[in-house]
Amino acid sequence: MLALEARDLGRRYPRKWGLRNCSFAIPEGKVAGLVGPNGAGKSTLLRLAAGISRATTGEVRVLGEAVRPNCPGGYPKVGYLDQERPLYKHFRVEELLKYGQHLNRQWYPDVARRWLDELHVPVAARFRSLSIGQQAQVALALCLGKQPELLLLDEPAASLDPLARRKLFGALMDTVADRGTTVFLSSHILSELEPVCDYLVILSNSEVQLSGETERILANHRILVGPREQAAPEGGTVIATANAGRQTTLVVRDLAHRSVGWQEIEPTLEEIVLAYLEVGQ
Amino acid sequence: MIWAAWRQQRLIILVWVSAVAALVGYMLVVAFAYQNDTHLLATHHCGTAAKFVSHFCNVRRTSQANDRSQIAHIVGALYVLPLLGGALLGAPLVASEIDRKTNRLAWTQGVSRTRWLVWKWTVAATAVALPMAGLVVAVVWWRVAVGRADVMMPANFDFTGVVIIGYTLFSFALGVALGALLRHTLLAVLGTAVGFGLFRWWVEVGLRPHFAAPLTVRSTVFPTVPGWFLSEGLVSLRGASATRVNELYRHCSYLVYRRGGITAPTQPMRFKACLVAHHIEYAVVYQPFSRYWAFQGIETAIFGVAALLLLGATVWIVRWWRA
Numbered sequence: 001m002l003a004l005e006a007r008d009l010g011r012r013y014p015r016k017w018g019l020r021n022c023s024f025a026i027p028e029g030k031v032a033g034l035v036g037p038n039g040a041g042k043s044t045l046l047r048l049a050a051g052i053s054r055a056t057t058g059e060v061r062v063l064g065e066a067v068r069p070n071c072p073g074g075y076p077k078v079g080y081l082d083q084e085r086p087l088y089k090h091f092r093v094e095e096l097l098k099y100g101q102h103l104n105r106q107w108y109p110d111v112a113r114r115w116l117d118e119l120h121v122p123v124a125a126r127f128r129s130l131s132i133g134q135q136a137q138v139a140l141a142l143c144l145g146k147q148p149e150l151l152l153l154d155e156p157a158a159s160l161d162p163l164a165r166r167k168l169f170g171a172l173m174d175t176v177a178d179r180g181t182t183v184f185l186s187s188h189i190l191s192e193l194e195p196v197c198d199y200l201v202i203l204s205n206s207e208v209q210l211s212g213e214t215e216r217i218l219a220n221h222r223i224l225v226g227p228r229e230q231a232a233p234e235g236g237t238v239i240a241t242a243n244a245g246r247q248t249t250l251v252v253r254d255l256a257h258r259s260v261g262w263q264e265i266e267p268t269l270e271e272i273v274l275a276y277l278e279v280g281q
Numbered sequence: 282m283i284w285a286a287w288r289q290q291r292l293i294i295l296v297w298v299s300a301v302a303a304l305v306g307y308m309l310v311v312a313f314a315y316q317n318d319t320h321l322l323a324t325h326h327c328g329t330a331a332k333f334v335s336h337f338c339n340v341r342r343t344s345q346a347n348d349r350s351q352i353a354h355i356v357g358a359l360y361v362l363p364l365l366g367g368a369l370l371g372a373p374l375v376a377s378e379i380d381r382k383t384n385r386l387a388w389t390q391g392v393s394r395t396r397w398l399v400w401k402w403t404v405a406a407t408a409v410a411l412p413m414a415g416l417v418v419a420v421v422w423w424r425v426a427v428g429r430a431d432v433m434m435p436a437n438f439d440f441t442g443v444v445i446i447g448y449t450l451f452s453f454a455l456g457v458a459l460g461a462l463l464r465h466t467l468l469a470v471l472g473t474a475v476g477f478g479l480f481r482w483w484v485e486v487g488l489r490p491h492f493a494a495p496l497t498v499r500s501t502v503f504p505t506v507p508g509w510f511l512s513e514g515l516v517s518l519r520g521a522s523a524t525r526v527n528e529l530y531r532h533c534s535y536l537v538y539r540r541g542g543i544t545a546p547t548q549p550m551r552f553k554a555c556l557v558a559h560h561i562e563y564a565v566v567y568q569p570f571s572r573y574w575a576f577q578g579i580e581t582a583i584f585g586v587a588a589l590l591l592l593g594a595t596v597w598i599v600r601w602w603r604a
Contacts, residue, residue: 050389054602069394070600076391086382088289095288102285103390103397146391 001064003028003150003182004049006208008058011044017206018044022058024201024211026184028149031176033193034186035273036203042186043083045203046154049184050080063149076106079143083154085135089128093138096127100142112145115171119164132159140168144175151175153185157192169196190270200269202276209276214269221272224250224262233259240275251275282392286404290370294408297366301412304362305419308355312426315348352427359420359440363413363448364477370409371456372469374401375599379464384602398599402457402592409453413446420445433509433570435485442577447584452477454591461598484583492579496569499562501553508569518560529559 002025009022019041026032036042047053049060051067060067063077087096093116101107116123121134121141130138136159143151151172157165173196175181187193193200194214201211210217224233228248232238235256242249250262251272258264287294318341322328327338375398378384388394424432424441432441439445455476460469490511498504499516517526533555537548556562568576 047385050385052385052388069388069602072393074391074393074396075389078389080385080389082382082385084382086385088383088386089381090292091288099285099288100390102282103387103392105391142386 001028002026002061003030003063004032004184005061006045006049006058007061009045009048009055009060010057011041011048011053012056019048020206022203022208024208026182026199026201028182029176029180030199030213031172031183031197032185032199032201033190033197034184034201034203035188035190035193035277036186037188037277040203041206042188042203043154046080046152046184046186047082050078050152051075052080074103076104076146077149079146079148079151079153081139081143081151081153081156083158085139087127087135087139087142090126092124092126093121093130094123096138096142097123097145100145104146106147107145108147109145111147112141115141115144119167133161133164136160137164147179149181151181151183151185153183155187156185157187157189165192172196190273194269200273202273204277204279209279210272217272218266218269220253221267222252222255223265223267223271224252224255224259225265226250226262230261233262239272240278282396282400283404286401287408289401290374290405290408293370293373294405297369297409298412301362301366301416304355304358305416308419308423311348311351311355312423315345315352315427318345318348348427352429356429356440359416359445362416363445364452364474366409366413366449367452367454367477368456368470368473370405371453372460372473373466374405374457374460375595376460376464376466376469379461380466394599394602395596398596399592402454402595405457406450406453406588410446410450413449417443417445431570433568433573433576435489435509438509438573438576439481439485442573443581444577444584447581447588448477448481450588451480451584451591454588454595455480458591458595458598461595480587484580488583489576489580490568492576493568493572495566497564497566499564501557501562503563504565506565506567506569508567508572511566511568513566514564516562516564518562521560526561529561530556533559533561 004026006022006024009019010017011019022041022045034042034045044053048055049062049067051069051071054069062075088099091099097109097112097116100112101109113123116137119134119137121130121137127135127138136156140153140156143153157168160168172183172185176183185193185197198214199212200214200217202209212220221239222236226248228243228246230248232250233252233255236252236254236259239251239253251267255264322338322341322345325335325337325341327335327341375384378387387397420441424430424437429437429441431437452473456469456473459472459476460466463469463472490509495511496508498506503513515526515530517529521529533552537552537555
């Protein structure tokens, strides 16, 4: 089954499209990264998937069911972490956990509590008195307490220190391994996602530039270096071209056969992503 | 959901309950002072010529006048209180969640938006209405104690009895709906004040006189009616047209006052005799005092139903929310 599927999904804001012609499918059990520059539509996409926003065109399906706002029974199987961590500032941390318990039929108090205890977040403190990093951890604990089948995390690592960041990704890997949870997380820093993601959605200029499993993306792309005057190789799609002096560097997708006169290099994920983001600009 | 709704508005609910309790306390103090002053003025025969100018009576009279002005302040507060409570608890109910984006947290839990809203609304509506119910009991006693017994007149009808619960629920529901629509607490408060004022005015002027067919009393002298005076007019016992009746009335006025002079003590008698001779009587239309509780019930029901309709509208707004 697909954990998350977007079909021609679009969301128009009064002045411009926040997201357009967005189609991709994430199988269950994947850790999928959502990459794109600021303002590319990452948060819009996640809010649509979480049922907060309403799509202008197309639809988004979560765990086989079409997402719509005001779903009867809410969204018990989805944990959503908003970019701004909007929690009740005057609540104590334990009250926020109680809030989660009261608003979810399926709630695992130990899971949320253990998460905060391990990170030494004081549960008796008021939310607004916590540091930004601790606030992020509380928001995350509220997602994890549901033991959801799909985690939608908007910039989960932002405002975390490197240690907490490593711990976060470690814990995410554990839940994926233990419970088969699907994770869809956004970031504008690829290096953060690269070690954990086995699926990638590249978003730029409100459109999906590329989506697929990271291994296949790596296998499908090549960097070609050759003299500037030389014609582009046949049987492949040139994604990006960069000229430096008398040399030309191409990023090519689905190269059918070896091209004569070009030096072929296996690219890193970062090089591929940057090539797509440049196109989108 | 009940706990969550209560926890979110706990502080503001406590402020509201304390405000109502403080007003009731103030009402008691003023009522006892007023009764004491009235009692002393009566027992010391301050109304009689002999005692009228005594120092004691002067002091008591000043004190009683002071009580009266405080009573007027309390009446003013009772007028404003339903709007205040409704706006205080209603306007931020949805608007503040949207303002702080906490709706994104609430709407991604295991509860539908409709359920979320209806629970929040119910808890807050109960919290806003219950203190008002206590206040109604206090006012029923208080209005008698401070000599405001003529409760059918709008000046007293509007703050005595159960209508204030209806008013409060309505302004609360209006505050919630406008907060959800405008997504701005302050604008919602202002809109609630305007909308509440207009609706109250419309019900009082347009609907309340017609809750039941009004009664008419006829008399050769201008009658005082036991209830809410609506309108006065002249009628002909012989079935003459309205124009003719007015002509005859002017005729009598001219005959008696213009010709005979206005100051002579016998003139009112002659004027009345003239009207009787032409078979003209005064007719006063009014709502009797005995309908007080029925009218209170009807008006409370109107505001209560309007509040529920506003809840329905709010559910619709929140369901169709495009964040």
